[in-house]
Amino acid sequence: MAINLTIDNQPVSVEAGSTVLEAARESGVIIPTLCHMDGVSSPGSCRVCLVEIEGARTLQPACVTEAADGMKVKTNSKQARKARKLSVELMLANHPWDCNACVRNQDCELQSLAQSMGIEEVRFPYAKETNPADKSTPALVRDMDKCILCRRCIGVCQDVQGVGTLAPRSRGFETTVGVGAGDYLEEAICVQCGQCSAVCPVGAIYEQESIDQVWEALDDPEKHVVVQTAPAIRAALGECFDLEPGTRVTGRMVTALRRLGFDKVFDTNFTADLTIIEEGHEFLTRLKKALVDQDQSVKLPMFTSCSPGWINYMEYFYPQLLDNLSSCKSPQQMFGALAKTYYAQQQGVEAKDVVVVSIMPCTAKKYEAGREEMNDSGYQDVDYVLTTRELGRMINQAGIDFVNLPDSEQDSPLGISSGAADIFANTGGVMEAALRTVYEVVTGRPLPMDKLHVTPIHGLEGLKEAVLPLENCLEEWSFLEGVEAKVAVAHGLDNARKVCDMVASGEAEYHFIEIMCCPGGCIGGGGQPRLTTDEVRKARIGAIYTEDEGRPVRKSHENPAVTQIYKDFLGEPLGHKSHELLHTHYRPKGETPAETKG
Amino acid sequence: MSNSAVDQEVECGNVLFTELEEFIRQQPKSRDSLIPVLHKAQDLFGFLPVDVQEFIARRMDIPVSEVYGVVSFYHYFTMQPRGRHTINVCLGTACYVRGAKKVIEALTEELGIKVGETTEDRRFSLSSQRCFGACGLAPVVMINEDVHGRVSAKKIASLLAQYE
Incomplete structure (x- = not known):
């Protein structure tokens, strides 16, 4: 159902349930926000989206106020402008003024907001204690002096990743974003995915620089x-x-x-292609051991192992499933x-x-x-x-x-790759790349899909599945004749958790599961340019598939440099040298990091 | 501490954890149960040290960051161990003008702790509150459930001697 309202005297029609913020966007009005993240969380904490609504006693935050039929919204009234500016000024009273020496200089949402609001003097004195930044982990730096308490990091850590390393702590002026129950990130259960650093609007969480x-x-x-x-x-x-x-x-x-x-x-x-060869053979070997040799010790489904945040997650939360992880190192x-x-x-x-x-x-x-x-x-x-x-x-x-810059090409031999390697970048890509090779190894025929794409596992759905019937298999793989290979793909750790629970309880019937730690896969990784919304994810994924489709070689096993390295150096997939250099093992991290150390 | 005393303490701790675990099991499996569980834990242990919070987090499948967040948000919950006796000094207006501040100073000096802390021997915890509603007796000090009126700095030592 559509409802009608006016935003700054402009009539606009939106779906019932839309927020005032969404209605404003619809009518071409940009209301500033700091805490709100589309589709993730909207704590309504930053107060920079306050608007005047006729009949309302006080100003309302546009991001969490539902649009109503006949509503008259003024986003630019004197009162609204003044209140929004005050919100930002109060944040500045609580935020260091060393912008020139900040990692987020000119890439800071608070800085650009202050500028766009025309804040040219700081009326309130700086009122915060200063504390040294937490540099305890190799991945992330947390500088709580710069935190504006927008809680975006908490939203991604708790709701998108379901890890819950971060939570608000204390109250009032003492409020901070806490890690676990201690003071340092290294003491907390954290998978170091960096999604917090990818959504931080200021310089409060960022990568440990090298x-x-x-x-x-x-x-x-x-x-x-x-x-x-x-x-x-x-x-x-x-x-x-x-x-x-x-x-x-x-x-x-x-x-x-x-x-x-x-x-x-x-x-x-190059090593993504190599991963497909090793992981594909590992998968087929597991299938053979399970189906032909009836080896009960072989664990299926097999999980991919390219994503280090995902590996950390497994080591912390699902130690009982570590044997289901492929032993392949990441590319x-x-x-x-x-x-x-x-x-x-x-x-x-x-x-x-x-x-x-x-x-x-x-x-x-x-x-x-x-x-x-x-x-x-x-x-x-x-x-x-x-x-x-x-x-x-x-x-x-x-x-x-x-x-x-002009274009140029990567060096040989470790720079040569196929389109199958490109798609490691996004959710569904590692699985598609693996299927391109596994299917061909087993049947001798290319994957029977348009442009080699396994479309059911494309897109941003949290959990995706595909079934691939194996027919007319080559003699060596005749034990797979008639088997319907069932694969699943999940991205974002809260989705991964659902899959892990299904596997742990035995209700999952999959053979092979791809997990990427970050939403959208690596294209949405914690180290990517800010801010990664679903639109940005889709655009990056589109670019990756275009890159893949433009390649002369689109299957890992057809990469000539991969063939060469097996001939010259590695011998055969899963061979002695591969095991030595390309495979690894995992260990439970215990219930808390402290227990692991002990 | 002798070995048997250590064993006794460990044993005692285990009993408390077992009781807490039983209490958690009886609660609805929901995050809403966190506050009642924290109340129970503080009743049992006297305070909420991090290892108790971690135990609760694991048993309730809630991130410890959230448990810590709740504990640090509500003033009722404390991560400081409580003494056997809790001294509460009234700092309401009437008590204040009649010398409550001097009473606090005397207590601080006598016990060697600040407000919000506990003596090393866990005999006393010191805290303050706004008004007990006994302004006629100002300045007022409560020790456990006992109300002591017209307290002066001089009387502190003899007052404390009543509590072992």
Whole structure:
């Protein structure tokens, strides 16, 4: 049912149940917001969306006030303007004024709001105690001095991820955003996904930066510095330079990295393809053991293992399902292990002189790179991880005019990849890439889908399923004849939790499950440019599929560099060398981090 | 502390946790049960240390951050251990003008703790409130359920001696 109201004297018609904020947008009026996040949470706490509604005793927050038939809303009355400005001024009295030295300078919603409201003097004295920032984890920095208590971080942590590391603490002027029951993030149960840092409007939560260390490595003539870029970077990096979400910048990204001084510009896509070969064979081996050998110890369904936030989640919350996780390392870690062995040998450089830098859409990747078992090359396999946002800052620091750069291509061999690797960037992509290969291995025929797309697992639905009948299988796989392979895909940890509960209770009938920690998959990762809404997610996913479809090779097993590395170095999938370098193990983290340490 | 005393304390703690667990089991499986559970826990333990909060979080399947958030929000809940005796000094207007502040200062000095704290031997906890509604007796100090009127700094030592 439609209802009619007026916003600033403009008649507008909206669906019943819409908020005043949505009605205002419909009529082309932008009401500022800080705490509100479309489709996630709207705590109504920031008071910068106050509007005047005829007949109402007080000003109302537009984000949580339902539009009503015949309502007369004034968004720009003197009273509303004054109140909104006061809300921002009070926030400024509670927020440090060192904008020039802040990581969010010129990328800060409070700063731009203050500017757009014409705040040119601060009427109230700064009234907050200062405390040092919490830098206890490798992934995230929390600077509570800068927090404006909008509670967006709490909304994503509790409702989208269902982890609940963050919650409001104390009351009144003492209120802060607390972590667990302690003072430091490292003491709390946190998967380090960084979704909090991706929604923070100010500089209160951000990634632990590694830019300086990377510059130092690049400046060191003794070091051979190689860089890998995750599949999701090319669909989002442009946003750091005001390009539209969904702009593909693969070629410009490669040129920029070369100009920054990296010795080789490689691609995590290469090891994404390799992951498909290893993980696909692992999956088929599990099926064979379960169906033919009747081996009860084999765990199905198998979960993907590319997403380090998801791995942390499993280690904390579902230790009983760890054997269901694929033993494959993530593509980032496979890359590091190969760069310091295979590539170093080939290039004639010593592994100790190779520095591996990753560009990731992710903050949990920083934690993953530092995991103590990730040193199968004899050194820490991945040295430094930069988020997409950090790379954007680095390119700006170097004075590179990114938007007008010419395109160039990644280096060989660790830069060669297929379209199947591109789609690792988004929800459903790893599964589709795996099916492209698994189906062909089993039947000898390509996946019988239009453009090789498994459309039931595309899109932003939280939990998706597909069924793939296996018919006319090759002789070696005849035991799979007539089997209907059931796969599931979930993204965002609250959706993952639902799948895990189904698996734990035995009611799930899936064979293979893809989980990505962040909503939308890596394209919506915690290290991506801000602010990632569903529209932005869709645009980035669109760019990824376009990238995939434009490739001459779209299946991992047809990547010539992958074939070559098995021939020259690895031997065979799941072989001795693969196990040594490309696979890993997981361990329960206990109910609290303290218990793990003990 | 001797070993047997330690064992006794552990044993006692376990009994309390068992009782708390039983109470949680009787509550509806809902976040709304958190406040009654916290009341029960504070009754049992006297205060709500972090390990008790973590126990509640696990048993109720609520993030510990939220449990901590609720405990820190309501002044009724305390993370400080309580003494065997709670001293409450009235700071209402009448008591205040008749020297309640001096009474507090004397208590602070005598006990070596500030308002909101507990003595190391857990004998006394010191707190203050606004008005007990006994202004005719100002300044008033309550120790547990006992009301003491016309208290002066000089009388503090003998007053405290009544409570072991």
